[in-house]
Amino acid sequence: MNHSISLTVNGARRDFVLDDVRVTLLDLLRERLHLTGTKKGCDRGQCGACTILVDGKRINSCLALAISHDGADILTIEGVARGDQLHPLQAAFIAHDGFQCGFCTPGQIMSAIGMMREGQAGDDPERIRECMSGNLCRCGAYAGIVDAVREAQAGMDESNQRRSA
């Protein structure tokens, strides 16, 4: 039996007919929309490379059935820059060498965007490390990742202060 679902992906509404109910959000994004920025690392919820935002919250897209998320609003790494203007976290990852091979980077950045929205870590490096522990980096770029997230968080705090001043 075929099932129909609609998603909003990076701001655009997308309709799908699912001929297999087993498809995950990760596979739907990669195979049907060819949004291959979201990476398939372990496919078992252990590495965080598939992290996306669903209704504003970061989750592992490999452990989410697409059919269960009818109507969801999804943000992937392809949707975070504004044209040629990088998201502050993307710019900070480049500035601080927050990656080597780059495979985990989309998941790291989506996770960090989710973390900043959750507002639990601030720019405390110990809390950032704890709040980012669901994203593995086998190149070991963790020091750069924490620096990048701290800078982006500080920049966001500053612009919030400017806005409220």
Next chain:
Amino acid sequence: MKQFEYVRPASVAEAVAAAARPGAAYLAAGTNLLDLMKGGVSRPDRLVDITHLDGLDRIERLADGSLRIGALVSNADLAHDAEFARCYPAVAEALLSGASAQLRNAATVGGNLLQRTRCAYFYDTASRCNKREAGSGCDARGGENRTHAVLGWSESCIATHPSDFCVPLVALDAIVEIEGRAGRREIALDDLHRLPGETPARETALEPGDLIVAVRLPPAAREFAAHARYLKVRERTSYAFAVVSAAAALRIENGRIRDVRLALGGVAARPWRARAAEDLLKGATPAKDVFREAARRALADAKPSGDNAFKIELARRIVVRALTLAAAGTPARIPALPASPLASTSGAIHA
């Protein structure tokens, strides 16, 4: 993953009817179930998706002072609910010490209770496992078993229940509300998980079709807020299951322990309430010696199920440490590394 039928019921009653059929399983976030299905460990014929049911995602304060947590509330939403964290700090700390932020955002309260053991032999379909396939044997018993059970295990199964959340919940006398074919009923969380005995495949008191709709904390659970901690030893700092954990909650009046709750995690097939230790502590002045004696009592029946004798001494020390930290007082903010024995311990003497 095996093919399955997908059902999305419109009501709890429809869900129960759909899930009562053989081969059916409930789907909430699926963070554990999909992993098990990808590995061929769980092979349901039918998934009953309850995520769209109304009314199961609320946190409600009841008139009698109880707190009712809907089964679909996410682990993160519960832990970050300011009122919840203030009233039940050890539960919030336990939640934040589990899994990763991504998983906590998705995983639900009901799903946390019903998550399966992380015994590697249960996950490896090439191994014998009485829990996965009744009567096939237990390869963990003679295998890599340093993290396995030291309490309540049997020759059939030495697996542990992996939940952090359940440990302080059991300590605080949480109640599970269940909707089943015969209507609504409730049981103590302490009675939800079964010890393995000869039938480790039967893990809970739930019958076919039974749906956990809420977890309730009774009014007395709030009285421990000033002295409540969860402590968890892991093999890495974050994003790991407990080797051993403990929830300790004290009510201290005039320098004496008026009431106390103590439970252990990572040691048995269910969260392990340590009532004999609680009895000893009631009325005592909080101090190292009585904490040590309580720890001895809590582990009095423990025995190794393999290369894990160290867990018994580790559990004793974690009990003493958790009681010591609880007596020192709940910190104003959950530590940067929730439940970590490596976190700075302001004011508390190392146990």
